[in-house]
Amino acid sequence: MLILFLVFAVVSIRPEFWNEGVSVRSVIPHSAASDAGMANPKANSAPLNKETITAIDNQPITSLADYYAYTAGLKANQTVYIKTNKQIYPIVVKELKEITVLNETEWKEVEEIITTNETVNGTVQAVNKTIKTTKEVPKTIEKVIGVEELGIKVSEAATTNIRKGLDLEGGTRVLLKPAGQYTLEDIDTTLESLKQRLNTYGLGDISVRKASDLGGNDFILVEVAGATEEEVKDLISKQGKFEAKVGEKTVFVGGQNDVSYVCRSAKCSGIDMQQGGCYQSASSQWGCNFFFTISLSGSAAQKQAEATSKLEVVAKEGGQGAYLSKTLDLYLDDKLMDSLQIGAELKGRATTDIQISGSSQGITQQEAVYNTLASMKNLQTILLTGSLPIKLEVVKIETLSPLLGKEMLFNALWVGALALLAVALIVYLRYRKPIVVVPMVLILASEVILLLGFAALTGWNLDLAAIAGIIIAIGTGVDHLVIITDETVKQQAIIDWKEKIKRAMFIITGAYLTVLSGMLPLWFIGAGTLKGFAFTTIAGLSFGVLIARPAYAAIIEVLLKE
Amino acid sequence: MSFKEKLLDFYDKKYKLLMIIPIILIIFAIGQIAYQTYQTGDFVHKGVGLKGGSAITLYKESPVKEMQSFLDSKFPGEGISVREITSAGKTLGLVIDSERQDKDGVAQLVAAVKEQSGANAQEYTVEIVGSSLGESFFKQTIWAVIIAFIVMGIVVFAYFRQPIPSLAVIAAGASDIIVTLAIFNLTGMKLGTAGVAAFLMLIGYSIDTDMLLTSRVLKRKEGTEIEKIIGAVKTGLTMTITTITAVIVSLIFIESEIVKQIMLILLIGLFVDMIMTWIQNVGILRLYLEHQRKKAHAAIKN
Numbered sequence: 001m002l003i004l005f006l007v008f009a010v011v012s013i014r015p016e017f018w019n020e021g022v023s024v025r026s027v028i029p030h031s032a033a034s035d036a037g038m039a040n041p042k043a044n045s046a047p048l049n050k051e052t053i054t055a056i057d058n059q060p061i062t063s064l065a066d067y068y069a070y071t072a073g074l075k076a077n078q079t080v081y082i083k084t085n086k087q088i089y090p091i092v093v094k095e096l097k098e099i100t101v102l103n104e105t106e107w108k109e110v111e112e113i114i115t116t117n118e119t120v121n122g123t124v125q126a127v128n129k130t131i132k133t134t135k136e137v138p139k140t141i142e143k144v145i146g147v148e149e150l151g152i153k154v155s156e157a158a159t160t161n162i163r164k165g166l167d168l169e170g171g172t173r174v175l176l177k178p179a180g181q182y183t184l185e186d187i188d189t190t191l192e193s194l195k196q197r198l199n200t201y202g203l204g205d206i207s208v209r210k211a212s213d214l215g216g217n218d219f220i221l222v223e224v225a226g227a228t229e230e231e232v233k234d235l236i237s238k239q240g241k242f243e244a245k246v247g248e249k250t251v252f253v254g255g256q257n258d259v260s261y262v263c264r265s266a267k268c269s270g271i272d273m274q275q276g277g278c279y280q281s282a283s284s285q286w287g288c289n290f291f292f293t294i295s296l297s298g299s300a301a302q303k304q305a306e307a308t309s310k311l312e313v314v315a316k317e318g319g320q321g322a323y324l325s326k327t328l329d330l331y332l333d334d335k336l337m338d339s340l341q342i343g344a345e346l347k348g349r350a351t352t353d354i355q356i357s358g359s360s361q362g363i364t365q366q367e368a369v370y371n372t373l374a375s376m377k378n379l380q381t382i383l384l385t386g387s388l389p390i391k392l393e394v395v396k397i398e399t400l401s402p403l404l405g406k407e408m409l410f411n412a413l414w415v416g417a418l419a420l421l422a423v424a425l426i427v428y429l430r431y432r433k434p435i436v437v438v439p440m441v442l443i444l445a446s447e448v449i450l451l452l453g454f455a456a457l458t459g460w461n462l463d464l465a466a467i468a469g470i471i472i473a474i475g476t477g478v479d480h481l482v483i484i485t486d487e488t489v490k491q492q493a494i495i496d497w498k499e500k501i502k503r504a505m506f507i508i509t510g511a512y513l514t515v516l517s518g519m520l521p522l523w524f525i526g527a528g529t530l531k532g533f534a535f536t537t538i539a540g541l542s543f544g545v546l547i548a549r550p551a552y553a554a555i556i557e558v559l560l561k562e
Numbered sequence: 563m564s565f566k567e568k569l570l571d572f573y574d575k576k577y578k579l580l581m582i583i584p585i586i587l588i589i590f591a592i593g594q595i596a597y598q599t600y601q602t603g604d605f606v607h608k609g610v611g612l613k614g615g616s617a618i619t620l621y622k623e624s625p626v627k628e629m630q631s632f633l634d635s636k637f638p639g640e641g642i643s644v645r646e647i648t649s650a651g652k653t654l655g656l657v658i659d660s661e662r663q664d665k666d667g668v669a670q671l672v673a674a675v676k677e678q679s680g681a682n683a684q685e686y687t688v689e690i691v692g693s694s695l696g697e698s699f700f701k702q703t704i705w706a707v708i709i710a711f712i713v714m715g716i717v718v719f720a721y722f723r724q725p726i727p728s729l730a731v732i733a734a735g736a737s738d739i740i741v742t743l744a745i746f747n748l749t750g751m752k753l754g755t756a757g758v759a760a761f762l763m764l765i766g767y768s769i770d771t772d773m774l775l776t777s778r779v780l781k782r783k784e785g786t787e788i789e790k791i792i793g794a795v796k797t798g799l800t801m802t803i804t805t806i807t808a809v810i811v812s813l814i815f816i817e818s819e820i821v822k823q824i825m826l827i828l829l830i831g832l833f834v835d836m837i838m839t840w841i842q843n844v845g846i847l848r849l850y851l852e853h854q855r856k857k858a859h860a861a862i863k864n
Contacts, residue, residue, distance in 0.1 A: 217698065397690040411817045418815060419808040426804045467821070472763055475808055479770055479801040486797040506781070510721045511773045515766035517713040521706035522762055533759045 023052045033082075033152045036091040053152075055083040071150060080150075091150060174236060175211075175396035176220040186389040187218055194222060194236055197385045211531075220392065239391045240382035243331045244354075246307040246342075251328070252300035255386025260352075261295035262380050268293040269380070271372060272357055278365055278372075286368035290376040291357040294383060301350035309348035330356065332379070356383075412467045419471070420444060423478050435559055436489065440481050443552045447477055450543045451536065466536040473540025476515070480508045480544065484553050489560060501553045512545045574788045577845050584842035587834070588737050591744035598747050606743060608700065609659070609752035616668045616690045619647070619819065621655040624679040629656060632678045637671070647819055654817055655685075659752070663690060703758045710765060711736065718769075722776060730846040731772040734838040738768040741838075742831040749826075756820040760827035767805065767832065771798045771839045779847055787851060795840055806832050 053061050056070050057080055074080060076095040081088050178187065191208050198206045207223040222236050242254030252258035263269050269292030271278065278288040296304070312325040322344035330338045338358055360375045362368030420441065428437045451470055455462055487504035488497070519541075522534035573580070599605045609617075630644040642660040658675055662668050668690055675686070711732060719728040739761060746753070778794040779787065806829065813825040 395691070397688070399688050411815070412821070415812050415815045419811045422807045422811045423804045426800075426807050430800050471808070471812060471821075472766075475805045476766065476770065478804045478808070479767075482800045482804065483774060483797060486793075486800070503781075507774050507777045510718075510777060511766075511770045513721070514714045514717050514769045514773060517717050518710040518762060518765045518769070520713070521709045522759065533756075537763070 031150065031152075032091050032094045033089070033150045036082075036089045052085045053082055054085060057081055058083075074150075082152075093150070171399075172224045173396075173398040174222045174394060176222065176236065176392040177395045178218060178220070179391040179393045182390045187220070190220065190388045190390055190392070193385060193388050194220070197236070197240075197381055198222075198224065219395070236392070238378075238382070239333050239388045240385070241331075241333050241387040242379075242382055245329045245331065246304070246311070247326045249303075249307045251304045251307055252296055253387070254383045256384070257386075258297055258300040259294050259383050260297045262383050263293045264380055269376065271369060278368055280365075285361050285363060286365045287359055287361045288368045288372035289357060289359045290372045291355055292376060292380060293353055293355050296352045296354060298350075298352070301352045305348050305350040308342060308346060311342075311347060313344045313347060328354075330358075332382070416448075416467075416471065416474075420474070423474075427478070427482070431485065431489065433489075436485055436556070439552060439555045439559070440478075440485075443481065443548050443555075444474055444477050447473065447540065447544050447548045450547065451540050454539055454543070455536075466532045469533045469536025470540060472537050473544060476511075476541060477544045477548070480511070480549050481552055483507050484549065484556065488553070488556055497557050501557070504553065505550075508545060508549060512541055515541060570792065577841075577848055580841045581845040584737060584837055584845075587741050587837065591737075591741040594744040594747060595740070606747060607750070607752045609754035609757070614663055614691050614697070615659065615661040616663060616671065616688065617660075618658040618668075618672060618675055618686055618688050619655065620658065620675060620679055620681055620686045622679055622681045622685045623654075624656055624681075626656060629658070629675070629678055633658070633671075633674060636674050642671075647817075647822075657819065699755070707739075707762065707765075710762065714765070714769065718773070721773075722780060724780065726850045727776050727780060727847055730843050730850070731769065731776055733846070734772045734835075734843040735765050735768045737842065738831055738835050738838045739764060741834045742827065745830050745834070746827060751823070751826070754820070754823055757823045757827055760824040761831075763824070764828060764831040764835075767828070768835045768838065771801060771835060772843050774798055774801075775839060775843055776847065779851075787848070791844055791848075798839060799836070802832055802836055 053067065055061055056067075059066075059070060061067050061070065074093045076093055078093045080091050080093065082091055178190070187210060191210060194208045195206065198208070207221075209221050211219040211221045240254060244251045244253070270290065272289040272291040278286055280286055308324060313322050314325050324342040324344060324347055327339040327341055329336055330340070338356070340355075340357070356379070358375065358379060360368065360372040362371045423444075424437055424441050427440055428434070431437070448470060451473065452462075455466070484501070484504040487507075488500045516538060519534050519538050523531055523538075595605045626644055626646050630642075633642045633644065637660075642658060644656055644658050646656060647654045656679075658671070660668075660671055662671055668688065672686070672688060675681070714735070715728065715732045718731050719725065722728050742761070742764060746757075774797060775791070775794045778790050782790050785793070809825050809829050809832065813822060813829060816822055816825065
């Protein structure tokens with residue numbers, strides 16, 4: 001029975017220590033890799049089932065170092081052939097362009113979608129039409145300044161099916177608490193939206209789940225593996241209620257109903273040179289402006305047309321052109337972000353193309369550029385995915401470095417082996433019989449394998465708390481094996497083996513039931529903080545008591561009966 | 563009589579006298595906890611996870627004193643505490659605890675720590691806990707402990723069906739927790755989330771030996787009372803000593819702060835448990851059995 005379970009456990013862990021190569025953690029949207037057809041791995045896929053890169057241009061890739069070394073030497077417009085365990089992807093390396101907007105303007109033919117009222121079959125309907133117009137646009141110069149990254153986030157290929165928790169793999173963990181009134185449905189929608197947001201942002205390896213505590217409070221736990229990016233926090237903690245208003249009237253909001261397209265390519269988004277680009281402000285800080293264009297859906301464009309039709313035309317100072325009496329105000333989470341002046345020619349017209357702009361600061365120019373591009377990416381994501389139904393409050397943030405995780409896993413394994421050895425020594429000193437010690441160590445080792453197999457099968461994350469739970473499970477495991485040994489080997493008065501084992505099991509079952517009942521409350525407190533610990537302890541104890549310990553009793557019986 | 567026999571004889575005859583030890587320990591523990599509550603308003607030093615605030619763990623060697631004075635001069639009056647983490651006598655790095663909870667405040671602190679130590683982004687981890695979460699977590703933990711004891715009491719009673727021995731098991735567990743908490747307070751360490759788990763785990767360990775004792779004494783027919791007790795002591799001490807060995811090994815070599823605190827609390831608790839099980843619980847059990855015998859005797863006389 002034990003052996004059967006052991007085989008099962010090993011099959012689910014599926015150790016493949018010979019695995020080489022790097023596995024695809026996530027693929028950034030609109031990158032060269034995603035254009036070539038590479039897809040993000042599914043969130044719930046087992047570690048060994050992730051796509052693994054084995055070679056690039058017939059050069060074998062066996063480690064992260066290989067991957068980075070090879071991709072660093074790529075040139076623009078070069079085609080690389082990335083071979084994975086699934087197929088070969090020809091990827092064309094993209095140029096990284098810097099667009100400088102000059103002070104001059106030029107006339108260019110552009111396509112524009114407008115909505116007009118037309119009479120169709122006797123009724124007035126709003127119809128979208130694409131027209132070609134010539135517009136005065138700022139002149140730009142494109143300069144290639146390097147190559148864009150392929151857009152694949154990679155990690156060392158997994159050698160087992162055991163999922164490592166954040167403590168061991170590194171990443172960011174954020175605990176959020178919904179504020180105000182909400183329903184359970186709201187929470188479910190929020191979970192979905194957050195997942196979508198993080199995916200849209202380009203983070204693949206994420207876990208978003210609901211947690212609650214004994215006090216009936218609900219929480220949302222977000223774990224982003226392999227990422228320590230600061231902006232992630234803003235991305236998930238913001239409700240992201242984006243509103244564009246003309247006066248008091250809301251014209252459009254974030255999300256796919258109103259916003260049909262958000263430009264994220266270098267052609268129509270980036271640092272806005274026309275608005276001065278980056279500048280140094282009085283307080284020795286740097287600031288930059290960003291811009292990107294979006295397309296509105298027909299209905300949103302129509303709303304805008306209605307809102308602007310009643311406005312007055314005001315002449316610009318200096319007499320060049322004219323604009324409308326009210327501005328288009330952009331609000332993010334009820335805070336005014338920017339006010340755009342609306343050109344007089346747009347009065348009552350249903351334009352679908354709108355340029356959004358904003359700014360951000362930094363201590364150095366470089367930092368300002370970085371922050372500005374980050375907040376632009378944030379806003380683009382919010383516009384694409386819409387707002388969350390509830391406001392969220394960050395109650396706990398943890399960032400864990402992956403480097404530490406690796407060392408800690410190694411350390412924990414090593415300490416576990418050492419502790420097992422020490423226990424074996426003590427047991428030997430007490431009984432002086434290898435015949436007792438050897439099965440005991442084997443049984444304890446198989447308990448650990450059973451637990452790990454169970455973790456792999458259920459997709460449970462192995463983190464530090466869980467490792468502590470495993471240590472505890474081994475600890476009580478030894479205790480119970482000692483009880484069995486004392487009741488059988490040392491007990492001389494009773495000859496009947498069945499009676500001996502029955503007595504040992506009586507004590508063990510009593511202790512097991514009591515500890516189990518003590519562990520259950522832990523499961524529910526602190527929004528899952530101790531859930532991993534409680535879970536591993538309960539699972540470990542249960543496997544031990546139900547499978548491993550009866551097996552030990554049987555082995556001892558066979559070995560010592562003669 | 564050899565020394566061993568004398569010792570066993572003393573353990574057998576003077577069990578009532580020996581019970582002074584656990585009683586003194588419990589009185590001392592309650593006194594310590596009361597004093598602690600009077601001094602600080604809380605019965606235990608709460609860490610960041612329970613009180614709210616931030617903890618920066620730096621995995622890079624950097625002198626403690628210099629970091630402490632640097633942070634004190636940069637952020638005066640904030641009571642930022644710096645402590646070392648060591649493993650097998652080797653310094654691994656520092657933990658910087660503060661009451662700062664807001665993102666910007668913590669970022670300033672991180673910047674200062676980086677400035678002083680020259681660490682890169684790979685070499686530190688940051689944990690921020692809002693105070694509301696810390697408070698509610700702590701309250702719930704206390705509730706969880708109370709619920710755990712009630713449920714375990716029911717389970718133990720259902721198992722033995724005798725109220726006094728069942729209460730003795732629970733009492734041994736409870737006094738173990740109280741005394742361990744007092745000793746933990748004396749170490750000056752701050753209790754973190756993992757420490758709370760350790761205390762709950764301790765309940766399990768402590769109950770294990772008490773269940774062994776009670777099963778052996780109440781359910782066995784063969785042997786005298788003291789023979790059964792001595793047999794249980796032998797098995798129980800083997801159990802506790804193997805566990806203590808494993809705990810000490812982990813305590814010395816583990817690098818994780820979280821696991822370290824769990825192990826330390828378990829170590830204290832296991833030592834206290836030996837007294838609580840083999841003196842206190844044995845004492846109550848023997849007093850109870852003596853009382854039962856007298857009652858039976860009186861019943862026969864009448």
